[in-house]
Amino acid sequence: MADSKSLYQEVILDHNKRPRNYGAIEAATNKAEGHNPLCGDHLSVTLVVEDERIKAIAFQGESCAICKASASMMTAAVNGKTRVDAETLIEEFRDMAMGKLDVKGTHHLGRLTVFAGVRDLPTRVKCAILPWHTLHAALNAVPVASTESDDDPMHAPIGGA
Amino acid sequence: MSAAALKVRAAGTFDVERVRADFPILALEVEGKPLVYLDNAASSQMPQQVIDRLVRYQRTEHANIHRAVHYLSETATRAYEEARRKLQCFINAREEREVVFTSGTTESINLVMHGYGRKFIGAGDEIILTTLEHHSNIVPWQMLAEEKGAKIRVAPINDAGELLLDEYEKLFSERTRFVGVTHVSNALGSINPVRRLVEIAHARGVPVLVDGAQAAPHLKVDVQDLGCDFYAFSGHKLCGPTGIGVLYGKAALLEKMQPFKGGGDMILSVSFEKTTYNGIPQKFEAGTPPIAAAIGLGAAVDYLSAIGMEAIAAYEHDLLAHATALLGSIPGVRIIGTAQHKAAVLSFVLEGVHPHDVGTLLNQEGIAVRTGHHCAQPVMQRFRIPATSRASFAFFNTHAEVDALAAGIRAVQKVFS
Numbered sequence: 001m002a003d004s005k006s007l008y009q010e011v012i013l014d015h016n017k018r019p020r021n022y023g024a025i026e027a028a029t030n031k032a033e034g035h036n037p038l039c040g041d042h043l044s045v046t047l048v049v050e051d052e053r054i055k056a057i058a059f060q061g062e063s064c065a066i067c068k069a070s071a072s073m074m075t076a077a078v079n080g081k082t083r084v085d086a087e088t089l090i091e092e093f094r095d096m097a098m099g100k101l102d103v104k105g106t107h108h109l110g111r112l113t114v115f116a117g118v119r120d121l122p123t124r125v126k127c128a129i130l131p132w133h134t135l136h137a138a139l140n141a142v143p144v145a146s147t148e149s150d151d152d153p154m155h156a157p158i159g160g161a
Numbered sequence: 162m163s164a165a166a167l168k169v170r171a172a173g174t175f176d177v178e179r180v181r182a183d184f185p186i187l188a189l190e191v192e193g194k195p196l197v198y199l200d201n202a203a204s205s206q207m208p209q210q211v212i213d214r215l216v217r218y219q220r221t222e223h224a225n226i227h228r229a230v231h232y233l234s235e236t237a238t239r240a241y242e243e244a245r246r247k248l249q250c251f252i253n254a255r256e257e258r259e260v261v262f263t264s265g266t267t268e269s270i271n272l273v274m275h276g277y278g279r280k281f282i283g284a285g286d287e288i289i290l291t292t293l294e295h296h297s298n299i300v301p302w303q304m305l306a307e308e309k310g311a312k313i314r315v316a317p318i319n320d321a322g323e324l325l326l327d328e329y330e331k332l333f334s335e336r337t338r339f340v341g342v343t344h345v346s347n348a349l350g351s352i353n354p355v356r357r358l359v360e361i362a363h364a365r366g367v368p369v370l371v372d373g374a375q376a377a378p379h380l381k382v383d384v385q386d387l388g389c390d391f392y393a394f395s396g397h398k399l400c401g402p403t404g405i406g407v408l409y410g411k412a413a414l415l416e417k418m419q420p421f422k423g424g425g426d427m428i429l430s431v432s433f434e435k436t437t438y439n440g441i442p443q444k445f446e447a448g449t450p451p452i453a454a455a456i457g458l459g460a461a462v463d464y465l466s467a468i469g470m471e472a473i474a475a476y477e478h479d480l481l482a483h484a485t486a487l488l489g490s491i492p493g494v495r496i497i498g499t500a501q502h503k504a505a506v507l508s509f510v511l512e513g514v515h516p517h518d519v520g521t522l523l524n525q526e527g528i529a530v531r532t533g534h535h536c537a538q539p540v541m542q543r544f545r546i547p548a549t550s551r552a553s554f555a556f557f558n559t560h561a562e563v564d565a566l567a568a569g570i571r572a573v574q575k576v577f578s
Contacts, residue, residue: 008522008576016577039517039533040547062547064515065577124521 007066007117007124011073016065021058021075034061034134036126036147041067045075045134052083059134064127066118071131073112083139090132097128175476180468181557183208194527197562197569202347202375202506202553203531204397207461211400214460218453225449227426241452244459245442251462252392253383254409261415261442262455265406266374267297269393270341272408272445273370274301276418277391278339284310286338289362291316291324292543293346293353296536298372302341311338318543322349322498329358333365340369344376344392348537348551349498350481350506352376359388368414374398378555379477379504381470384409396454401461405454408445415441422447473556477505480554484563491570497549508535508549511570514577516548522576523550526569 028046035042043061047054057079059071074093078086085108092109095101099119103109118128126147137145181187186206189196198206218240224233226241242257249257263269278301282288288302292315299313306313314337316329324342340362345352355371362369370391376382377394384392391414396405410418420427420438424447429437438444465473484507488494493512511519520532531551534541541547552566 008518013577040541041517064517066518121521124517127517 007115007121009114011111011114012065012069015069015072019059019068019072021072021079023058023060025056025058030138030141032134032138032143032145034130034137034145034147036067036130038126038147039064041127041130043067043071043131043134045071045131045138047135047138049083049139054078054081054083054086057135059131063130064124066115066124066127067130070115070128073114074131074135077110077112078135086135086139090136093132094129097125175472175556177476177557177559181559183210183464184557185209185212187557191527191529192525197526197528197558197565199552199554199558199562199566200529200531201378201555201558202398202535202551204403205378205400205555206557207400207402207457208464210464211402211457211460215402215453215457218456222456223453226452227443237452240456240459241450244455247459247462248407251382251466252377252407252409253385255385256412258441259409259412259415261408261410261445262450263393263406263408263445264404264451265395265397266372266393267406269391269406269408270298270370270372271301272421273391273393273410273418274305275421276445277368277414278302278305279308280417280419282309282311282338285336286311287314287332287334287336288312289314289316289329289332289337289340289342289367291329291342291353292318292539293322293324293343293349293351294341294537294539295343295347295372295374296538297374298341298343298370299539302339312336315539316342318351318540321500322346322351322540323500324351324353324358326354326357326361330361333361333367337362337365337367340367341372342369343372343374344382345373345379345504345506346498346500346537346540347375347506348535348540348549349500349508350375350503350553351498351500352380352502352504354502355387355389363388375504375506378465380474390414396458396461399458399461400464401458402451402454404451405458407458410441412441415445418445420444420447424448426450468556474504476556477554480558480560480563481505481507483560484552484554484566487563487567488570491567491574493574494570497544497546505554506551507553508551510546510549511573514573516550518577519550519570519573522573523566523569526565526572528566528569530566 025046029049030047033044041063045059048056057075092107103116115128133145184206222236224237226238245260246257248260314332359369368390371389373392373394378399392409397403427444427447495510497508516532533548
């Protein structure tokens with residue numbers, strides 16, 4: 001059975017309490033709103049992308065600890081990365097959250113593997129993925145990302161739902 | 162009142178341990194801890210008596226009803242119609258044909274929207290709802306309003322989550338054609354003064370539908386005393402199976418209504434030139450109904466009636482008072498919904514902790530609560546919160562389980578401290 005306590009680790013609780021890159025970038029080149037209509041979580045991601053590289057990133061919104069910590073750690077992880085590397089992380093994170101990634105195998109997630117435990121909590125998978133959905137939408141100039149939208153390229157059945 | 166209920170009341174105590182022994186699921190362990198099931202407003206649990214009835218039906222009585230002349234069909238038909246009589250008795254409907262079996266509260270309300278609303282509500286007409294409604298008593302009326310060009314008017318609530326009667330009364334106009342009101346708020350537990358709401362509407366000749374999904378499991382419901390025109394509720398919140406519910410409607414109104422679904426059993430005769438509909442309630446029960454579920458629901462109301470709805474309401478009242486006092490004493494806990502008259506629901510928010518995190522961490526302690534907007538987003542908007550955690554009680558919950566909830570909440574606070 002899922003050990004949800006393993007998810008609420010120090011690092012996640014810390015990012016929830018003191019989120020990094022919290023706010024909005026006024027001169028953003030890319031931005032998107034993310035929304036999970038099932039639980040009311042919503043956040044915005046603003047970016048400055050220059051020469052195919054993320055030069056700055058920020059997020060803000062109202063959400064649970066899992067979503068906020070995921071967003072905070074995401075901004076720290078992708079800042080300075082190329083668009084292609086960011087997309088790779090997005091894909092790997094989603095696969096991890098859905099239990100499709102071998103966490104012990106080769107990937108680029110690093111400390112983001114603290115979220116691996118969410119795969120055992122089907123109802124919380126979307127909380128962890130929402131910031132990544134939103135980043136993907138921002139990078140691809142989709143203004144609104146929703147965990148429940150069929151035409152969202154990141155949309156996939158989660159947790160058997 | 163039944164003999165068993167009299168015994169309970171005469172003794173002045175309610176033997177919760179004896180009741181718990183009837184519910185096999187309560188013996189489960191979750192995350193290595195005894196299950197504390199506090200999500201009864203979403204769905205209650207089923208006693209062995211109802212499980213046994215379902216098994217007996219499937220093993221020895223099942224066939225399609227109202228169809229064949231053979232033994233099993235007659236047996237199943239008898240059991241199904243007997244269940245209808247039990248439900249009639251449970252809500253004190255005047256006639257058994259006033260009890261329509263549906264798939265649940267949502268379908269009951271949709272049936273009235275299609276059967277009554279689409280026939281009798283037109284452009285410029287007004288429908289009165291309240292802020293307290295569950296989405297299932299909002300969305301069907303919005304669909305109707307959009308189709309017909311009708312208007313929805315919403316009666317507001319105060320900060321305690323109580324309906325403002327004066328404001329409700331002020332909403333009535335020449336164009337008011339229908340009122341939809343919940344008996345008990347699923348998100349807050351507030352009990353609406355339904356009899357008064359009906360009187361106000363009837364004084365203006367307006368029919369009233371009552372969403373009883375959260376009331377039927379907790380209060381003695383008497384539809385004749387309430388005076389309402391329609392009363393909708395679900396089986397699975399009432400210790401019965403899923404997939405079954407009831408629409409009570411006054412016979413005269415049901416007769417005036419158009420059918421909701423077309424098919425077998427709802428007709429008297431069919432030709433390609435003309436079809437004649439069956440009488441009520443069959444007119445609204447097209448196709449093979451959930452026979453086993455209806456019979457199971459009959460057994461569930463037998464079970465509840467044997468304990469006595471008054472005894473259940475009294476016990477749950479104590480439980481809620483204990484929970485309200487205990488959670489109210491924890492710093493950082495804010496109870497949402499403090500109506501003077503409440504039933505079995507305790508919604509709360511924890512300062513600095515999102516309800517979903519509360520829910521996941523309480524689950525770690527074996528405690529099942531619901532978190533989210535409870536399909537009542539207008540209520541959440543009224544209190545300017547995205548979601549709450551909701552503990553909802555049944556008569557099989559104990560004071561010790563309320564204590565476990567309080568301890569669980571303190572543990573959540575510690576994680577986030």
